[in-house]
């Protein structure tokens with residue numbers, strides 16, 4: 204007998220395990236006792252209203268931010284206990300595609316994708332070339348290798364950034380609003396690509412996005428977070444059947460509901476009458 208319990212086996216199935224996460228920015232509470240799991244091999248979407256802390260969550264997972272309390276495990280390692288070298292090693296195994304993840308403008312498409320390989324490996328030139336071309340092929344842009352970033356459309360640039368994010372063969376890729384600013388065709392292409400790359404390379408993907416329709420199309424599992432907590436979780440089919448008001452407000456894009464449009468502030472009249480005395 205192996206001695207492994209069902210719980211141990213279930214834990215091994217998780218690439219990311221977050222428990223009891225608390226995080227504040229000054230007096231503003233961003234997360235309050237948040238639990239979240241990312242299953243190996245899955246595409247998991249984290250959705251929620253603007254300013255709810257989705258980008259912050261990705262930064263906590265990658266160890267760029269430190270929580271006030273709670274635990275964050277990635278591939279069995281306690282992120283909060285890793286030293287600088289350990290964190291560096293772990294981050295190398297995570298690809299990131301951030302909305303602002305711009306390409307280096309003075310380098311060609313090829314050199315942009317080659318950049319992490321040149322920084323982190325000492326591969327021979329012919330091996331490096333093969334790897335770059337394979338990653339560019341995966342995003343459909345092998346033929347664009349000699350173009351400069353200024354010659355690319357927005358959608359192409361995002362795909363080059365994606366090739367760069369996967370060039371070190373990460374175990375996981377984190378997408379932060381990858382569809383922002385894309386026309387419907389390139390958005391559709393990116394959505395399909397995210398799913399294909401995940402499955403073909405046996406990766407795990409975390410997708411932060413506002414785009415309910417596109418995201419539910421490819422996600423295996425969804426988390427809806429609001430006001431510091433998980434307010435719903437499940438497969439897209441399960442969430443579609445969730446009738447609670449806050450879930451419907453977000454999923455159906457309703458302007459009114461439990462989630463407020465205004466960032467917390469004192470009453471308007473009070474604020475206006477204080478004019479001249481304070482900001």
Ligand SMILES: Nc1ncnc2c1ncn2[C@@H]1O[C@H](COP(=O)(O)OP(=O)(O)OP(=O)(O)O)[C@@H](O)[C@H]1O
Pocket residue numbers: 228231233251252253254255256257258259260
């Ligand atoms: N560097 C910072 N310093 C102080 N507060 C910050 C900082 N970065 C983010 N915040 C605050 O933390 C909260 C969560 O921000 P975050 O960017 O994680 O939200 P989000 O859910 O990703 O939002 P969006 O969907 O609009 O991108 C917001 O209230 C924001 O104002």
